[in-house]
Amino acid sequence: MADQNSGRPAATGRKWRYRRQAKRPLAYNQVYYEDLASPTSPAQPPSPASVGAVRPGPPPKRKPKTPAAWRAWQLAGLTLAALTLAGYAVMSQSGGAARRVLASLPGQPPHLTLLLAGRDIVYCAPYTPCKDQDTRKVWQPPNTDSIMLVKVDGTRVNVLSIPRDTNVGPFDPRKGVASQKVNSQYWSGGLDGLSSAVEQITGERVDYAVVVRTDYVERVIGALGGLDVTVPDVPSYGDPKKRGIQFDDNAANLHVHLSPGPHHLDGAQAVAYLRMRKGLGDDYGRMDHQKQALNQLISRLKTPAGLAAALPVILGGLGNGVDTNADAGLVENLTPFLSQFRMNFATMPTTEIKGTFNLAVDPLALSKLWGSEGDVTSGSSVNTGVSVRVMDASGKALGPRFIRALEQAGYAKVSLETTTASREHTQVFTQTEVSAAESLADLLNVSRLQGIRFPIQSGEVGVLLGEDASSMYAALPQ
Numbered sequence: 001m002a003d004q005n006s007g008r009p010a011a012t013g014r015k016w017r018y019r020r021q022a023k024r025p026l027a028y029n030q031v032y033y034e035d036l037a038s039p040t041s042p043a044q045p046p047s048p049a050s051v052g053a054v055r056p057g058p059p060p061k062r063k064p065k066t067p068a069a070w071r072a073w074q075l076a077g078l079t080l081a082a083l084t085l086a087g088y089a090v091m092s093q094s095g096g097a098a099r100r101v102l103a104s105l106p107g108q109p110p111h112l113t114l115l116l117a118g119r120d121i122v123y124c125a126p127y128t129p130c131k132d133q134d135t136r137k138v139w140q141p142p143n144t145d146s147i148m149l150v151k152v153d154g155t156r157v158n159v160l161s162i163p164r165d166t167n168v169g170p171f172d173p174r175k176g177v178a179s180q181k182v183n184s185q186y187w188s189g190g191l192d193g194l195s196s197a198v199e200q201i202t203g204e205r206v207d208y209a210v211v212v213r214t215d216y217v218e219r220v221i222g223a224l225g226g227l228d229v230t231v232p233d234v235p236s237y238g239d240p241k242k243r244g245i246q247f248d249d250n251a252a253n254l255h256v257h258l259s260p261g262p263h264h265l266d267g268a269q270a271v272a273y274l275r276m277r278k279g280l281g282d283d284y285g286r287m288d289h290q291k292q293a294l295n296q297l298i299s300r301l302k303t304p305a306g307l308a309a310a311l312p313v314i315l316g317g318l319g320n321g322v323d324t325n326a327d328a329g330l331v332e333n334l335t336p337f338l339s340q341f342r343m344n345f346a347t348m349p350t351t352e353i354k355g356t357f358n359l360a361v362d363p364l365a366l367s368k369l370w371g372s373e374g375d376v377t378s379g380s381s382v383n384t385g386v387s388v389r390v391m392d393a394s395g396k397a398l399g400p401r402f403i404r405a406l407e408q409a410g411y412a413k414v415s416l417e418t419t420t421a422s423r424e425h426t427q428v429f430t431q432t433e434v435s436a437a438e439s440l441a442d443l444l445n446v447s448r449l450q451g452i453r454f455p456i457q458s459g460e461v462g463v464l465l466g467e468d469a470s471s472m473y474a475a476l477p478q
Contacts, residue, residue: 216321395421
């Protein structure tokens, strides 16, 4: 995005001039510019300093794009991970510095790191989306507001959501504030620029990158049958006199109006729900909801019916809505293991940079989140002393039987809440107790989500029993 402090674009090689918006007052002038370089021009590499571990030496040469037909086949499995976000912490199982592999030998579990990002709509004038969403002649450059780093280690898939305002390397007061944010790196530097920025932030190697547009996300979510969400019963951001979500952003043509309770959203409604921030609290709340959505959508993709429904749309949209540098053959290694994937989600911890809206990586918290050598459960044992709050949305009064089973497994601090039946998938989530949540998720064989805005207290682990729980735990005694 253009540097709002200086009014100049963040990258060089652009002609520019001031243009004041007529439709809404601003404290600064907007900048209209045309990028004179080609969209694939290499970006200026980021500063070698970083908060996390940094791979020594110059970045490796990245493999060129493959023909669309090859890309289509290799993306069929993992492209969905970008759909929500849509999108989306690596609690890595091995160090990233020495990793640059497609996966492994045919028939062996895959091992790779994939960067996924959802790109904003581009505008050619205030309130006017460009007809050609791939144009570089824009009124305001788009950001990648949903960024996830995904590590696939066999059947274990760990996902790190990176806040959009995270600073790339140490903050430099001599540079534009916006130009240092990770969400501006794709527009200025393409896939390589965004990948290098994420490597610097996380200390992880990025093997492949995928950036998707919102219209592509909408089509694939629709093919998977939409998205089931539960709206909390709280005063709305847009109108405190009402409950649920009442959100309107006319500039982005984003309108979400949902009453408290369960809802089934089509593709367009799901994209609007996943794009909004203030209606869900803030950027951290949005990332937490994106984790839940991604978990649900991947669960559907793992089924034969879901894959059959989504695959034609995924393949048909690769030339219109997806930018990637991935290699051929990826899907051949992923497909046999897709149904076995178990997802773990986390949000990268950050601290505010004084005097700005930028965020710095918190290395100590990140180390605790990832654990020893990136293994979130390394050196830990089952923590049955943690407080567990069970939210029964199964619709089958499963809660009491489930509580007894947890108590028999050694969990002594367990509470139960019964809520409206929900089609959301059963999941374990927490804010701070990552190891304890991981142990419980292993016991229950469900996904584990860590975030900042989940509806539990610090020090607790939550369990949401969705409608699928009645079949998953049908053997529980009456």
